[in-house]
Amino acid sequence: MPRYLSLVRIDENNAPAGGPSAELMQRMGELIEEMTKAGVLLDTAGLTPSAQGTRVHYEGGQLSLTDGPFTETKEVIGGYALMQCKDKAEAVEWTKRFLKVHEAEWTVTCELREVMEG
Template structure:
């Protein structure tokens, strides 16, 4: 079965300062458990804020490293889920379920992409 990467993009400037509520974390835990039992979820994690990250850029044969935060970025990758699904439609359905557990004040976008095998 194909694997898909769901990249969770968040707008750090508008995300709740206190992070996810306990209720959201509970709903997320329940969904993660369901997805794991269904054999769909292979791995998932949140990421630290971009202020704690670095970007490594290569251009013209030269490398540069920029430490966060990255002011030019409106959305940053805040987490990911590695899914194994029968097709992209199924991966998108699971991703929709993940997005729907968030409270209305969250703005979250997931980009679902198939992983090229071999």
């Protein structure tokens, strides 16, 4: 079965100040448990704020490092989910369910990509 990576994109500047609510975390936990029991979810995690990150860039044979925050970037990857689904349609449905557990004040985009095998 193909694997799909869902990259969770958020705008750190417009995310709720207190972060995820307890209710959101509970709904997220329930969905994660359901996905795990269904054999779909292989791995998932949230990421630390971009202010704690470093970009490593390679261009023209040269490496450069930039410490966060990355002010020129509107959206950052706030987390990910690695799923194994029968097809892309199933991966899209799980991703929709993930997005729907969020409250209305959240703006979240998931970029869903199939993992290349071999």
